[in-house]
Amino acid sequence: MKNIKKLVLLMAILILALAACSSPEVAEPPAEEEPETKTYEDMVLCYPQLGAESDWRTANSASIKQEAENYGIKQLIFSDAQQKQENQISAVRSCIAQGVDVIALPPVVEDGWDAVLTEAKDAGIPVIIVDRSVSADSSLYDVHLGSDMFLEGQRAAEEMNRLLPDGGNIVELFGTVGSGAAEGRADGFRDKLNDNITILDSQTGNFTRAEAIPVTEAFLKKYEGQIDGMFIHNDDMAIGAIEALKNAGIQPGDIKIVSVDGTRGGFQAMIDGWIQADVECNPLLGPQVIEIALKLMNGEAVEPEILTNETVYYPEEAADLIDSRQY
Numbered sequence: 594m595k596n597i598k599k600l601v602l603l604m605a606i607l608i609l610a611l612a613a614c615s616s617p618e619v620a621e622p623p624a625e626e627e628p629e630t631k632t633y634e635d636m637v638l639c640y641p642q643l644g645a646e647s648d649w650r651t652a653n654s655a656s657i658k659q660e661a662e663n664y665g666i667k668q669l670i671f672s673d674a675q676q677k678q679e680n681q682i683s684a685v686r687s688c689i690a691q692g693v694d695v696i697a698l699p700p701v702v703e704d705g706w707d708a709v710l711t712e713a714k715d716a717g718i719p720v721i722i723v724d725r726s727v728s729a730d731s732s733l734y735d736v737h738l739g740s741d742m743f744l745e746g747q748r749a750a751e752e753m754n755r756l757l758p759d760g761g762n763i764v765e766l767f768g769t770v771g772s773g774a775a776e777g778r779a780d781g782f783r784d785k786l787n788d789n790i791t792i793l794d795s796q797t798g799n800f801t802r803a804e805a806i807p808v809t810e811a812f813l814k815k816y817e818g819q820i821d822g823m824f825i826h827n828d829d830m831a832i833g834a835i836e837a838l839k840n841a842g843i844q845p846g847d848i849k850i851v852s853v854d855g856t857r858g859g860f861q862a863m864i865d866g867w868i869q870a871d872v873e874c875n876p877l878l879g880p881q882v883i884e885i886a887l888k889l890m891n892g893e894a895v896e897p898e899i900l901t902n903e904t905v906y907y908p909e910e911a912a913d914l915i916d917s918r919q920y
């Protein structure tokens with residue numbers, strides 16, 4: 594009797610075990626296709642730089658290159674268009690052909706981007722407009738990241754108003770004609786300049802030291818003894834202008850200078866008494882460019898316009914700050 598019980602028990606166990614083995618696998622539901630989250634290591638970023646015209650630009654290029662390394666992106670495709678829009682357009686086209694993940698474009702001028710931006714859009718490549726603005730419709734790019742150039746111009750005018758409280762005559766050294774930086778600064782400056790200050794003349798120095806020298810020499814010749822102030826669209830042109838002023842025997846402070854950028858060269862010129870106010874424009878955009886690029890690669894929402902917070906620097910603080918300047 595005992596043995597029969599044991600046998601039944603054994604058989605029951607056997608049957609259960611067999612049933613367990615042979616039971617058909619419950620079909621797993623097909624795995625949902627999780628969209629793969631991209632990382633910095635996946636990123637091929639195109640940066641068709643507009644040129645190497647100034648210390649600001651050098652710092653901007655260095656920031657992009659350094660941060661591409663720091664963030665460990667797969668590849669940075671960097672080029673230098675030597676301030677020529679046609680070179681920049683070819684560089685963008687070459688990046689589209691290579692199928693980059695994101696294009697970050699610092700446009701040399703505002704107009705003339707519609708065609709190539711449309712090509713990038715049709716290829717499904719997101720575009721960040723960096724630094725200067727474009728006039729193209731905002732549906733043709735994803736983000737604009739840079740400075741508020743109009744505000745910089747307004748700040749420059751407020752400084753000029755302060756420096757020439759009784760009014761006077763000034764000349765303007767204009768940046769690249771048609772560039773968002775120069776046009777914005779010029780408009781903002783005129784918006785806030787006091788009525789008792791007259792802009793005698795405005796000529797371009799194309800944001801470079803070399804071109805600012807002859808332009809300043811021509812101003813000094815044409816308006817001898819009449820110039821009380823200069824609004825200069827960047828520190829490199831200010832340094833060129835100062836060279837021309839020195840050669841003409843003008844002393845620091847005789848002509849009040851308001852400049853833009855806040856480069857180390859600008860700080861030195863403040864210490865030496867030549868520049869009376871330097872409106873900050875920050876070129877260190879590398880980290881933001883790369884972080885925004887990753888968001889765009891992952892289809893995340895990004896603010897359409899991201900403006901940098903900036904200030905104005907003065908001669909009194911220049912000596913204390915110059916060593917901490919990164920550009």
Ligand code: GYE
Nearest residue numbers: 647649725774800827874
């Ligand atoms: O101020 C100038 C450079 O676009 C903000 O370009 C930039 C300007 C900068 O050449 O130095």
